[in-house]
Structure formats: C-alpha cells, structure tokens
Amino acid sequence: MTALQRKLNNPVAHLSEADIENIGIELDAIRANVIASRGEQDAAYIRKVIAGQRKLELTSRAVLLFSLFPPAWIAGTAGLAVSKIIDNMEIGHNVMHGQWDWMRDPKIHSTTWEWDSASPAAMWKHSHNELHHTYTNVLGKDHDLGYGIMRVDEDQRWSPFYLMQPLTNFINACFFQYGIAAYDLQIGRYLKGKTDKEEFRRQGKEVLAKTGRQALKDYVLHPLLSGPSALTTLTANLTANFIRNWWTHSVIMCGHFPEGVETFEKASIEGETRGEWYLRQMLGSANISGGRWMHFMTGNLSFQIEHHLFPDLPSNRYQEIAPQVAELFERYGLTYTSGSLPRQVASAWWKVFRLSLPNRYATMRLPRLRLRRAPAATPELAAAA
Numbered sequence: 243m244t245a246l247q248r249k250l251n252n253p254v255a256h257l258s259e260a261d262i263e264n265i266g267i268e269l270d271a272i273r274a275n276v277i278a279s280r281g282e283q284d285a286a287y288i289r290k291v292i293a294g295q296r297k298l299e300l301t302s303r304a305v306l307l308f309s310l311f312p313p314a315w316i317a318g319t320a321g322l323a324v325s326k327i328i329d330n331m332e333i334g335h336n337v338m339h340g341q342w343d344w345m346r347d348p349k350i351h352s353t354t355w356e357w358d359s360a361s362p363a364a365m366w367k368h369s370h371n372e373l374h375h376t377y378t379n380v381l382g383k384d385h386d387l388g389y390g391i392m393r394v395d396e397d398q399r400w401s402p403f404y405l406m407q408p409l410t411n412f413i414n415a416c417f418f419q420y421g422i423a424a425y426d427l428q429i430g431r432y433l434k435g436k437t438d439k440e441e442f443r444r445q446g447k448e449v450l451a452k453t454g455r456q457a458l459k460d461y462v463l464h465p466l467l468s469g470p471s472a473l474t475t476l477t478a479n480l481t482a483n484f485i486r487n488w489w490t491h492s493v494i495m496c497g498h499f500p501e502g503v504e505t506f507e508k509a510s511i512e513g514e515t516r517g518e519w520y521l522r523q524m525l526g527s528a529n530i531s532g533g534r535w536m537h538f539m540t541g542n543l544s545f546q547i548e549h550h551l552f553p554d555l556p557s558n559r560y561q562e563i564a565p566q567v568a569e570l571f572e573r574y575g576l577t578y579t580s581g582s583l584p585r586q587v588a589s590a591w592w593k594v595f596r597l598s599l600p601n602r603y604a605t606m607r608l609p610r611l612r613l614r615r616a617p618a619a620t621p622e623l624a625a626a627a
Contacts, residue, residue, distance in 0.1 A: 253504070253525060256575055265524075265574060266517030272566055273552050276559050277344075284556045285345050291332055292350065299325035303464060309474035318475075322482040324539075327489050329358045331541025336557045338367050343554075360453045361423040365445060369426045375553050379498060379505045379526035386498065387505065389414070389421065390430045393597045395505045400600045407598045411591075418487035419456075423449050489539075492587050493530070497546035499590035500528045502579045523550040524571065529564075529580035536583065537561055547578070 254262070302321030308314040334357030336342070342350045356363050369385070377383035381395060388394040392411060393404040414421040427449055431437045460479040468475035504525040511522070530536065530544035537544045537560075545560035548567055552560075571578040581589070 253576060254521065257521075261574060262521055263515065263517040265570065266515070266520045268570055269520050269551055269567075270516075272563055273555065276552070276555050276563060280344060280556060284558060285342075285347075287558045288333075288337075288342050288345075288350060288556070291328065295325050295328045295333060298328070306464070306475045306478050307468050307471060309468060309471040309478050315474055315478055319478040319481050322478065323485040323489075326358055326482055326486040327539060328541075330486065330490055331493070331543065332538060332557060333357070333541075334359065334363075335541050335543070338363055339371060340554050341556050358456070359422070360419045360449070360456050361426050362448045362452045365426040365448065366422070369428070371553070375550065377511070378523055378550060379503070380508060380511055380522075381505055382508050383511075385425070385428075389425050392594060394499060394593065396597065396601050397505075397507075398597075404598050408591075408595050411594050415488050415491040416484060418491040419483070420453065423453060492583070493540045493543055495590040496530050496583065496586035497527060497543060499593055500579065500581070500586045501589045501593060502577065503528050520551060523547070524576060526550070527579070528586060529578070530583050530586055531580050532583060547580075 257265075298321055302318045302325060304318075305314050305321065306318035309318055334355065337350060337355045338352050338357070340352040343352050345351075348354055352367070359366075374384055374386040379387060381387065381397065388398075391414070392407045393400060427442070427445055428437055432439075432442045460483065461476055464479060465472040465476040504522075506522060506526070511518075514522075524547060527547040527550045529547050530540060532544060542557035542560045543549055545564055548555075548560040548564055549557070551567065552563075555563075568578045
C-alpha cells in the first residue's frame with residue numbers, strides 16, 4: 243500500500259490540528275451543559291432504578307421459594323437474571339464511575355458502592371476506570387483489549403495459543419464475572435514477575451473472599467431458605483448468573499471489538515492533547531442501536547461512544563446528547579460506528595474467529611491509525627479519563 247493510499251484510508255487524514263482541537267472544545271461544551279443541568283430529576287432517576295432493582299430481586303427470590311413448580315422457577319429465574327443485569331450494568335458500573343457522586347449521597351457513591359459480582363469494587367475501578375478509560379484501545383496499555391487472553395488486532399504477534407481463542411471467549415462468556423475478577427487480579431503480570439508478591443497475595447485474598455461471599459449467597463443460603471425447593475432454587479441461581487454473564491459479556495464486546503473500531507499504538511498517545519484524547523475515544527468505541535429498554539438493560543453502554551467521551555456523566559443523559567455527538571461526527575467527516583445488538587455481537591465474534599488465525603489466513607485490515615501530533619504542550623486529562 244502506497245503512502246497516498248494510507249493517507250486516503252486514514253479516517254482522520256482530512257482533519258487539521260485545529261479541527262481536532264475544535265472537536266475537543268465542542269465536546270467540552272456538551273459536557274459542561276450536562277453538568278450544569280444535573281439536578282433532582284437525575285437523582286430521582288437513579289434512586290428509582292436502585293429501589294426497583296432491589297424490589298425485583300427480593301420478589302424473584304420470594305417466588306423461587308416455590309421453584310419446585312415450573313412456572314415459579316421460570317418467573318423467579320427471569321426476574322433474578324434481570325435484577326442482576328440491572329445491578330451490574332445500569333447501577334454498579336455507572337455508580338462506580340462516579341456518575342452520581344455529585345449527589346453527595348454516601349449510599350450512592352463511587353467510594354462506597356459494592357456490586358453483585360465476584361470482582362471487588364476497588365480492584366475493578368482501578369483496571370476499568372483508571373487504565374481502560376485512560377488508555378482506550380491502546381495496544382499494550384489497555385488490557386481490556388482481549389483481556390490478555392485473546393488476539394484482537396493484526397499487529398499483535400500471532401502464536402498457536404490463539405487458535406483456542408473462540409473456545410476461550412465462549413468459556414469466558416459463561417463465567418464472565420469470574421473472568422473479570424481474575425483479569426482485575428492481573429495474574430499474567432504476576433506470573434511475569436511484574437507485580438509485587440505481597441500486593442498480589444493481598445488482592446488474591448480479597449477476590450477469594452468476595453467470590454466466596456457471592457457463592458455462599460447464591461448457592462448455599464438462598465437454596466437452603468427454599469427448603470423443599472432447594473435444588474430447583476440452586477439451578478435457578480446458576481441459570482440467572484449464566485444469563486447475566488452472557489448478556490454482560492455480549493454488551494461489553496459490542497463496545498470495542500466490532501469491525502470498524504480502531505486500535506492504537508503506544509507511540510500514538512505520546513504528547514496527546516485533549517482533542518486527540520477525545521478523538522481516540524470516538525474512533526475506539528462503537529454503539530448499539532435500539533429502543534428505550536435496550537439502552538436501559540445495557541446500562542446505557544449501548545451509547546459506548548458517549549460513555550467513553552464522558553464517563554462521569556449520568557448514564558440517563560447519554561441518549562439526550564447522542565444526536566449532538568453524532569452530528570459532530572458527521573460534520574467532521576468521521577464514522578459514527580453503530581449497529582443492532584445481533585449485528586455488533588456477530589461482528590465482534592467474527593473478529594475473534596478471524597484473528598485466531600495468522601494474518602495470511604485472515605482478511606487484512608488497513609495499517610494502524612496514528613493520530614497526528616500537535617505542537618502544544620500536553621494538557622492534564624485526568625478529569626476526562
């Protein structure tokens with residue numbers, strides 16, 4: 243491929259340095275408008291969601307006391323699965339992002355919230371908020387890209403190990419909450435001697451303790467409380483966790499894995515300006531199209547682009563600002579990557595299968611995008627990340 247072809251296929255080749263910084267200015271303005279308008283309506287929303295989720299969980303567990311009867315098993319399992327999804331997606335993920343810290347409610351605060359998942363909140367916040375959102379889709383920096391067990395880009399060196407990644411990804415989807423807990427523990431870094439042993443042991447104890455509490459709740463206490471329905475309640479809890487794991491895994495894959503989403507080299511973020519950081523989030527994320535309930539059940543991560551641009555804004559406001567962000571994409575000649583859930587899931591899984599093979603057997607992509615460097619000094623991006 244010639245230099246001219248590379249230029250023509252670079253999605254930001256047409257943008258000047260001033261364009262990129264103007265994109266940052268316009269996005270800052272969108273963010274400022276939402277912050278200025280946060281208020282009681284937003285607070286009422288999250289309180290209503292939390293109250294509704296807790297009522298749904300309690301009702302579902304009550305129904306499962308009679309899970310010997312198939313209709314009760316089906317209703318209780320479905321309700322419990324939905325309540326677990328809401329707890330993880332619309333509540334836990336977003337509360338721990340600090341989206342509701344402005345309310346100054348200690349019960350709904352990123353520093354105090356613990357979720358229904360095997361991964362301790364503090365460890366998840368470090369790997370997700372601090373690392374993934376800062377280094378979105380940067381190979382070698384963002385470990386969410388493949389979670390350290392999959393090859394998700396042609397520039398990652400292939401090895402025979404990756405032939406197993408379709409099976410690895412399937413198993414990870416089935417036991418996703420435990421996969422995330424192991425990922426947050428950074429076992430790979432420990433095995434390579436890159437993690438302090440004492441710190442690893444301390445965190446390992448935290449993960450085992452949290453996993454134990456989760457297992458005790460779902461697979462011992464609640465089944466025992468069901469008396470004669472103990473076995474059917476146990477299978478209901480296993481099924482609800484399985485559904486939650488697959489749903490969460492699918493939604494997350496749709497955010498950064500589908501075809502059309504860019505990845506970046508480490509060198510491309512050296513001296514990164516605020517505008518370039520925004521641009522990387524725009525090109526490194528993908529949305530899921532759908533209606534109100536689709537957005538709610540994904541924790542509004544169906545607006546993954548908006549979430550990565552503004553990770554600390556209330557999730558219920560993403561749908562409101564999405565048209566403004568999409569218009570910005572169009573005006574600056576950028577592709578707003580979005581598709582239905584089946585389409586995005588299929589695209590992500592196709593990439594998993596395709597990149598399990600050496601590049602010569604897979605459809606080749608264009609050379610890696612490298613954002614142009616601006617001469618200005620690097621701004622502080624901690625607040626945005």
